[in-house]
Amino acid sequence: MTGYGQGLEAALGDPIGGLYAKNASAPLQAKEGIRDIYKFGLYSYCGYLNGSEGVCSNVSAANRFQPFTVITADMLSNYTGLTTALITEGTFIDSTYLGNFTNAAYYLILIGTISAALAFITGFLKHTLLFLLSTVFAVIGALALLIGATIWTVIIKKAESINNFVVGSATQPVPLGITVSTGDALFLVWASWACLLVSIMPYMIRYSGFCAMFEPP
Template identity: 50%
Template sequence: MRITPPITSHFSNRIGLASATGDPTPGLYGTNASAPLQQQNGLRDIYVWGLYSHCAYLNGSQGTCGNVTFANQLTPFDSMLADIPGNYTVTTRFLISKPNTTFTNTSFLQTASKAAFYLIFIGTICTFLAMLSGIPKSTITFLTASVFAAIGALLLLVGAAIWTALIHEISAINHLNVDSGAPLGIEVTFGNGLWLLWAAFAVLAVSLFPYFVSCHTYRKRY
């Protein structure tokens, strides 16, 4: 199952690389949309990150995805370098690594995105348990559902906040220029998945009110 991505990253550093080196960079971009990722088959135009995998596209529809991984980590810089042909790797690393940006801080992104994943994953489990607990009608089950919903909402809130902060931090790369003044051409944007995550938190938070009311007012009739 493909997860709606919380981040969509458009990597198009052809302009910046060509401007900085004077080389039109032939072969920098891949031409085979189905070629495996991270095997130096060429840079893709669009990279999309999700909770379990990341995908790359030559255009809006033709592309491929990496392996499905539990607790997939956000590593845009390393993934991009792994796609770039070997003769451009050193130059690209130099251009992007010169400023001290979060985009290139792989260890930090891995740790933060992994923590956010587990918060969201556990929050999702709590949401499911809240739904199941609320089906039987009794004061105890409504109270149990309230507790699970409260925990789930808190975990989803923190997970969504971490992802929002991460994307905001790495989007600083959007304004990076090379020495010649030309834009590097990397653009990081929010994806629909993040808004769905915030919506899930909002719905779960709103559900707390009827759960709490029910556990205090419900009386079983015999």
């Protein structure tokens, strides 16, 4: 968001003032000004000035990824209207679409996480049924994490279309200044899926080997 002021100035042809927050601890969605950086997670989102100073929203389960709603709620009313009139198409402004899909992805990741924990616990206990359950939990967890991570990846890629949005004259186009990128958390989800996927075969082998021990000669 650091370049949005310049982009808005190029679009309007007038100097921009009061767009950004002056106080890093100012509450979010209170029309106190936008932040330089916004980071969205599964349980909350945060807005930062100067890269590190900022404040986060209240923690809640299944936090929805709705960047356009969040950003415009931080702007003064006049800038909210200008931004809404300026950006009229693209996935970035479709808060309902982004919110619904990321909400579903949250529950899939939650199911995957719980299943991974259950697979880990049951995999340590020496019982035929529990070995089977650990395999089942690992399969369910890997599938849930795969779908959840895929949804988030697709959503972010679609939201990144705003990165190519330009304003100004046709002869001197200027980037809008809003940039969407993937954070570290999504890479961790993909890594978790890979680890759980790799663990499925050892769980299955352990179950098969344990059963073979009790087969009659």
